Amino acid sequence: MTMRTLLTAAAIISSAFGVSQSPSVHDSFNSNVAPFALAGADAQLSAAFTALDQQANPVLPEPWAKADPADSLYRLAREALSRGDYKRAAEIFHGIPERYPQSAYTTSGQALYYEAFALYRSGDLNAARERLNQLKTRFPAMAKSDGASLLTRVCGELAKRGDESCAMSIDSTARGGSDLATRTGSQGRNCSPDADEDSDDRIAALNALLQMDAERAMPILQQVLARRDPCSVALRRKAVFLVSQKRTDQTANILMSVARSDPDQETREQAVFWLSQVPGSTGLLEEILKGSGDENIKEKALFSLSQQNEPRAQQALRDFATRETENSDLREKAIFWLGQNHSKENTEFLRTLYSRLTNEDLKEKILFSLSQQKGAGNEQWLMNIAVNSKEDIELRKKALFWAGQSGVPISEIAQLYDRMSDSEMREAIIFALSQRQSDRTAIDKLFDIAKNEKDPELRKKAIFWLGQSHDPRVQQFLLDLINR
Secondary structure, three states, X not given: OOHHHHHHHHHHHHHHOOOOOOOOOOHHXXXXXXXXXXXXXXXXXXXXXXXXXXXXXXXXXOOOOOOOOOHHHHHHHHHHHHOOOHHHHHHHHHHHHHHOOOOHHHHOOHHHHHHHHHXXXXXXXXXXXXXXXXXXXXXXXXXXXXXXXXXXXXXXXXXXXXXXXXXXXXXXXXXXXXXXHHHHOOOOOOOOOXXXXXXXXXXXXXXXXXXXXXXXXHHHHHHHHHOOOHHHHHHHHHHHHHHHHOXXXXXXXXXXXXXXXXXXXHHXXXXXXXXXXXXXXXXXXXXXXXXXXXXXXXXXXXXXXXOOOOHHHHHHHHHHHHOXXXXXXXXXXXXXXXXXXXXXXXXXXXXXXXXXXXXXXXXXHHHHHHHOOOOOOHHHHHHHHHHOOOOOHHHHHHHHHHHHHOOOOHHHHHHHHHHOOOHHHHHHHHHHHHOOOOOHHXXXXXXXXXXXXXXXXXXXXXXXXXHOOOOOHHHHHHHHHHHO
16 A cells, blocks of 8 residues: 555545535664554554644735735735635635725636635535636636636535536536536547546536435446546546445446556556455455455555454465465565554464564564564563574564563563673673663673673663663763773
């Protein structure tokens, strides 16, 4: 899963809430931390919603006509809009053309457009639509660009509230059937695959479909997804998400069809990703894992399986993790997602798989995944790996680190230092102790190593980590060492 995919969803959803609403240092271990980004997918999506909602206000142009008689009013309106006082902003913007019809802020259309936007954000939708219709008449160039997208947003809200004319307009714009771009290609259109509702009113219309019922929205979305013209890529990407939010008995099959046949890679990936939100998609996702040669698509399918709340999905992940013909990076992903689903079956499977594997990267991923499953006895299992001299030294060090992070009693780690003769493992134990500095026993053991360890390099390591501690005893200890 990519942040681009998450932000695509967030961008679509944020427009639906436009009217005063918002949806609710140890190098050898650094590589292990990366999967946390994947584990926080929901949190990232929530953060994306918040960030985009905070950016929902357009950035008004800086006052550019200081000698203009309306300049002070424009500044006041701009300030009111920026702090979210939409009613006040609308009143001030409305007053500019009334009092100063020859002002640059009037003749440019800026005052009228931003009055409409402020009315929209305040919830006065009919007044906003009226101002935008005036914009069409008086300032057609602005109406065709910013005005068209804003009018589509306004109409989306009105359609949701039962305005039939707006509902028909949204249908027509989203379908593109009567749109000039459908007949003449890209003429007059933003054909970028990353186009958004601010640059394309068709996308704003698609966003408005999120608020309509599935019976009415689905045929339009299917028609959009069937398009193959160059200017439909951005539309199809948005439509994929919208389909996933309209729960019907056809939702999963529609997304699967897109995943198989859409010519755009990003659209296919998003279709597989959003299957994660459609219950009962496990069988389709299994087909993707078995039939697709695209590793990016498979990665999305693994994530989507991890989100399916049924035993069959977890079994599919276990089966994939054992498949030696698959790319090892993808097998690592499967192992990671198994670790995020805490179950006895997954714990036993991962331990058994570890004993069978020869690939050290996969074994390392299992160590991490098991460390995430608290309360299943994995802490002691990790310690057993750490003390097993037959294991690879790097894996033993990783196992020790994750055992320490999983809550193994610090006294056990401290005692292990005295039993361990290998200097690399002793260094790893010093690091593990340093990560538990709030535990007095850990600091006591570091004191002991710094005083009594015969290996000067290990003493230096202990002294270094003591220097990073906030324990009040450390300062005097270091002074004593200096003066000794």
